[in-house]
Structures are given as structure tokens and as C-alpha cells.
Amino acid sequence: xxxxxxxxxxxxxxxxxxxxxxxxxxxxxxxxxxxxxxxxxxxxxxxxxxxxxxxxxxxxxxxxxxxxxxxxxxxxxxxxxxxxxxxxxxxxxxxxxxxxxxxxxxxxxxxxxxxxxxxxxxxxxxxxxxxxxxxxxxxxxxxxxxxxxxxxxxxxxxxxxxxxxxxxxxxxxxxxxxxxxxxxxxxxxxxxxxxxxxxxxxxxxxxxxxxxxxxxxxxxxxxxxxxxxxxxxxxxxxxxxxxxxxxxxxxxxxxxxxxxxxxxxxxxxxxxxxxxxxxxxxxxxxxxxxxxxxxxxxxxxxxxxxxxxxxxxxxxxxxxxxxxxxxxx
Amino acid sequence: xxxxxxxxxxxxxxxxxxxxxxxxxxxxxxxxxxxxxxxxxxxxxxxxxxxxxxxxxxxxxxxxxxxxxxxxxxxxxxxxxxxxxxxxxxxxxxxxxxxxxxxxxxxxxxxxxxxxxxxxxxxxxxxxxxxxxxxxxxxxxxxxxxxxxxxxxxxxxxxxxxxxxxxxxxxxxxxxxxxxxxxxxxxxxxxxxxxxxxxxxxxxxxxxxxxxxxxxxxxxxxxxxxxxxx
Numbered sequence: 001x002x003x004x005x006x007x008x009x010x011x012x013x014x015x016x017x018x019x020x021x022x023x024x025x026x027x028x029x030x031x032x033x034x035x036x037x038x039x040x041x042x043x044x045x046x047x048x049x050x051x052x053x054x055x056x057x058x059x060x061x062x063x064x065x066x067x068x069x070x071x072x073x074x075x076x077x078x079x080x081x082x083x084x085x086x087x088x089x090x091x092x093x094x095x096x097x098x099x100x101x102x103x104x105x106x107x108x109x110x111x112x113x114x115x116x117x118x119x120x121x122x123x124x125x126x127x128x129x130x131x132x133x134x135x136x137x138x139x140x141x142x143x144x145x146x147x148x149x150x151x152x153x154x155x156x157x158x159x160x161x162x163x164x165x166x167x168x169x170x171x172x173x174x175x176x177x178x179x180x181x182x183x184x185x186x187x188x189x190x191x192x193x194x195x196x197x198x199x200x201x202x203x204x205x206x207x208x209x210x211x212x213x214x215x216x217x218x219x220x221x222x223x224x225x226x227x228x229x230x231x232x233x234x235x236x237x238x239x240x241x242x243x244x245x246x247x248x249x250x251x252x253x254x255x256x257x258x259x260x261x262x263x264x265x266x267x268x269x270x271x272x273x274x275x276x277x278x279x280x281x282x283x284x285x286x287x288x289x290x291x292x293x294x295x296x297x298x299x300x301x302x303x304x305x306x307x308x309x310x311x312x313x314x315x316x317x318x319x320x321x322x323x324x325x326x327x328x329x
Numbered sequence: 330x331x332x333x334x335x336x337x338x339x340x341x342x343x344x345x346x347x348x349x350x351x352x353x354x355x356x357x358x359x360x361x362x363x364x365x366x367x368x369x370x371x372x373x374x375x376x377x378x379x380x381x382x383x384x385x386x387x388x389x390x391x392x393x394x395x396x397x398x399x400x401x402x403x404x405x406x407x408x409x410x411x412x413x414x415x416x417x418x419x420x421x422x423x424x425x426x427x428x429x430x431x432x433x434x435x436x437x438x439x440x441x442x443x444x445x446x447x448x449x450x451x452x453x454x455x456x457x458x459x460x461x462x463x464x465x466x467x468x469x470x471x472x473x474x475x476x477x478x479x480x481x482x483x484x485x486x487x488x489x490x491x492x493x494x495x496x497x498x499x500x501x502x503x504x505x506x507x508x509x510x511x512x513x514x515x516x517x518x519x520x521x522x523x524x525x526x527x528x529x530x531x532x533x534x535x536x537x538x539x540x541x542x543x544x545x546x547x548x549x550x551x552x553x554x555x556x557x558x559x
Contacts, residue, residue: 048461051465053461074469081465082465084462088462090480091480091482092479101467104466
């Protein structure tokens with residue numbers, strides 16, 4: 001496997017405050033990688049580094065097998081397209097906004113025009129191409145910023161919360177567009193999101209960032225509390241954990257490790273909690289089930305499994321999982 | 330009161346009749362101040378952007394100095410430059426004392442702190458995402474500078490207009506460095522002073538009204554650009 005990025009021992013501080021502490025991060029090329037985490041977890045700082053906009057205080061970075069130093073950043077930037085969470089659009093028309101990156105690269109006018117017309121059509125921006133970018137809605141601005149990054153045909157496309165402000169139609173179009181980009185152009189896509197489920201269904205690799213620390217698992221079920229022997233106490237639940245695990249203040253369980261049943265299961269699983277179904281969401285051929293069992297659990301099952309289970313919103317189910325399926329950190 | 334009304338009417342007649350002498354003086358004032366603003370803008374705006382985006386020791390002191398120099402007395406600038414341009418001064422050989430170039434130099438020095446300071450303020454108030462966006466599009470330092478100029482154009486235009494307003498209305502520099510030579514270095518402000526002292530009140534008043542009109546237009550432009558910048 002070829003790595004687009006290899007980060008080791010990366011440390012970022014804002015003044016005296018540590019923001020990122022990454023021992024090792026490998027991001028595969030020609031694939032989609034999702035970084036999931038709450039606000040303030042260090043996602044944007046990490047993206048700024050991956051987009052070569054900020055140099056960390058410490059650590060090493062390899063970009064497509066080449067070691068990168070601070071002096072290489074300017075050169076590398078042109079290989080990366082970056083769309084910020086709230087993109088800045090210049091005080092100019094939509095057309096001029098999308099064209100600027102091509103102008104910066106010194107591309108001929110005819111070639112620019114051809115690329116622009118193609119992307120404007122693809123993103124359905126024909127109707128607003130001549131409008132001033134400052135007057136656009138949040139969703140339109142997001143589209144223009146994406147078009148501005150994609151028209152440069154970057155090797156790596158970095159998107160900070162790209163699905164915010166988008167209507168469902170364009171959201172699906174963007175998902176397809178990202179998959180096409182990976183499939184046909186072998187591009188590397190890195191995106192951040194709060195939505196664990198979206199990350200899991202869209203991305204080939206999912207990393208979680210919590211307080212600047214990286215977790216190589218999708219923590220749809222993340223609880224805070226304290227370890228006490230073979231128990232992790234959240235305040236509302238006591239979860240059985242292997243006694244040898246190092247103590248920690250957070251516990252994560254992957255969604256696909258949860259087993260749902262109408263009756264308590266007679267099995268080796270040490271954790272069984274009764275709860276009520278709060279939400280059933282059909283998302284991209286999977287059913288996302290939210291259960292309130294004191295703490296909220298998020299499980300992912302197939303439509304067939306839901307049919308066999310025969311439950312609906314408000315009904316009671318049992319959530320079971322093995323003590324060995326939890327991660328305490 | 331009658332005297333004032335009569336001279337005001339005479340002044341208006343001079344303006345309406347397009348008196349050649351009056352309009353030659355207005356034209357001299359305008360072109361000298363435009364050139365001075367051009368020179369000060371070429372220096373002050375890039376320096377403003379540079380100071381806004383770079384951190385260096387003494388930056389705070391420099392900004393405080395610029396703030397102070399915004400209220401630089403015109404006669405002080407005139408006096409110091411007179412020392413440089415006079416025949417025995419370090420630049421005496423250039424022979425520019427009592428020429429329009431001397432007034433341009435003096436006015437440029439006078440308004441440089443205004444343009445510099447207002448450019449720093451404009452750049453510091455720019456959207457913090459602007460720089461990041463320029464960088465992520467792969468812009469070089471020079472390209473980033475050009476994009477910033479374009480994005481901050483309204484705020485910078487407001488600085489330019491404010492500088493012009495200060496230059497065209499000053500009298501100390503034009504008098505000390507220009508010498509008030511008719512048809513050469515006579516500006517609106519020096520002509521007003523001279524004609525009034527000679528008792529030609531209506532001539533002075535006509536120029537005063539035209540100066541007020543210029544100031545009014547400049548003020549309108551300033552408000553327009555400040556509104557656009559917001």
C-alpha cells in the first residue's frame with residue numbers, strides 16, 4: 001500500500017496549550033480517509049498541517065514517500081486542494097473565484113475556460129456563475145469552494161466538514177463525486193466530520209480525534225467516566241471491561257460490536273443493558289439504531305436484521321457486547 | 330454684512346465665469362496632491378501590509394509612532410524639508426526648492442503616516458481566512474499581496490482619499506516649499522492666504538468655496554469607500 005501521508009511524533013501547541021499529540025498516522029493514497037471528532041479535538045489543526053499550511057513544532061512528515069521539511073511546504077501546497085469548514089470567497093464573481101487558482105498556476109485563458117465550464121456544469125453552478133460570491137447562501141458558497149478546489153485537480157483533496165450546509169441532493173452528488181475522484185483519478189480524499197455513521201459508510205479509513213489524540217477506531221459509542229478494576233463507571237452505567245486494561249477516562253465501543261435482541265441473551269457476553277429505541281435511520285443501505293439504556297448506544301444493522309428483530313421506535317431492546325470489544329483510554 | 334454678501338456674490342461670479350487664473354490654481358493644487366498621494370500610496374500601502382502580517386521587535390512602538398505622525402504639523406514638515414532643499418542643505422544641489430516637486434515631496438511625507446497606518450488597520454481587519462485561502466490555492470508571496478490589495482481595495486481607497494483630503498487642504502508645506510509662485514507653485518490654500526492679505530477677498534473666497542467643494546467630494550468618496558469596505 002502506498003501512503004499519501006506518514007506522520008510520526010507530531011506535536012502541535014498553541015502557546016502552552018497542547019493541541020495535537022500524534023505518535024503515528026498513516027493515510028492511504030487513492031482512498032477516502034475520515035477524521036472524526038468533536039469541536040476542539042484538533043481536526044482543523046491536523047488538516048492545516050496535512051494541507052501544508054502550518055508546520056508543527058515537532059515530528060516528521062512523509063508525503064508520497066518523500067520526507068517534507070518546512071521549506072518544501074510551498075511546493076507541496078499546490079498538490080493539495082483544501083476547502084475550509086466556512087470557506088472564504090473572494091469579493092468577485094463565482095466564475096472569478098473558481099478561476100483564481102488556475103490563474104495563480106499561470107494556465108492559459110483557453111484552457112482555464114474549458115476547465116471552468118466543465119466544473120460549473122458538473123456542480124450545477126451555471127445559474128450563479130456571474131453572481132457576486134458574497135451574496136451566496138451557505139450551501140452555494142460551499143459548492144463554489146469545492147469547485148474552486150476540484151478544478152485544480154489536486155492529488156489530495158482535504159475537506160473540513162464538507163457536508164455542513166449542503167442539501168441532501170448535493171450531499172449525495174458530492175459523495176459520488178468523491179468516490180469517482182478516488183476511482184478514476186486515484187486521488188486521496190481526507191475529510192473531517194462529526195458524523196460517525198457518515199464516516200464509516202463513506203471512508204476507507206476512519207480515525208477518531210479526541211483531545212488531540214488519535215484513535216484508530218470509529219468511536220460511535222464513546223463514554224466518559226473512570227476505570228475501577230473490571231468495571232468502567234460512566235455515572236449512569238457500569239460496563240464490564242477486562243481487568244488488565246490500563247486505566248482511562250474514556251471508553252469506546254465500535255457500533256458493529258453491539259448485538260441487539262428482544263430478550264436478554266444467554267451468552268458469554270458480559271455486558272447486557274436494556275434500553276428503548278430512540279431513532280431508526282435508513283442511511284445508505286444500513287440501519288442506524290439509537291438506543292437509550294441510561295447512556296445512548298449507536299448500533300448499525302442491516303434492514304434484514306431489523307425485520308427479523310421486529311422492533312420499532314419506542315420499543316424495548318437489549319444491547320449486548322463482550323467486555324473484550326471495548327477500548328479504554 | 331453687506332460687504333460679505335457682495336464679496337460672496339462676486340466670488341460666485343468668478344467661479345461661474347470660469348476665471349482662468351482661478352482654475353489654473355485649482356488645477357495646480359489638484360495635480361500636486363494627486364501625485365503626492367500616488368507616491369505616498371506606493372510606499373505606504375505595501376509597508377502597511379508588510380507591518381500588518383509580520384511580527385518584529387518594535388512593531389508596537391512603530392504603530393504608536395505612526396499614530397502620532399498622523400497629526401504631523403504641516404509647517405514642521407515644511408521646515409525640515411526646507412532645511413534639506415535650501416541651497417546650503419544636503420539636497421540643495423538638486424534645485425527643487427520652490428518647485429511643484431518640492432510641494433509633492435512635502436505632501437507625500439505628510440500623508441505617508443496616514444496611508445501607512447490606515448493600511449495596517451485595513452489589513453489587520455481582514456478576514457483571517459483570507460490568508461489561509463490564498464496559501465491553500467498555492468499563491469506566492471507576491472500573488473498573495475496582489476490578492477490582498479484586491480480584497481481590501483475599498484478600505485485602502487478610503488485611506489487614499491483621506492490622504493488626498495489632508496494634502497489638498499494643507500498650507501504650510503505649499504507656502505514654505507513652493508513659494509507661492511504664480512502659474513507654477515500657487516495652490517488654492519497659498520493663493521487664499523496671499524489674495525486675502527492683498528485685500529482681494531472675493532478672489533480668496535472663490536478659491537475657498539472651490540476648496541470646500543473639493544473637500545465635500547473627497548468626504549463623499551471617503552464615506553462611499555468606507556461603506557463598501559464594511
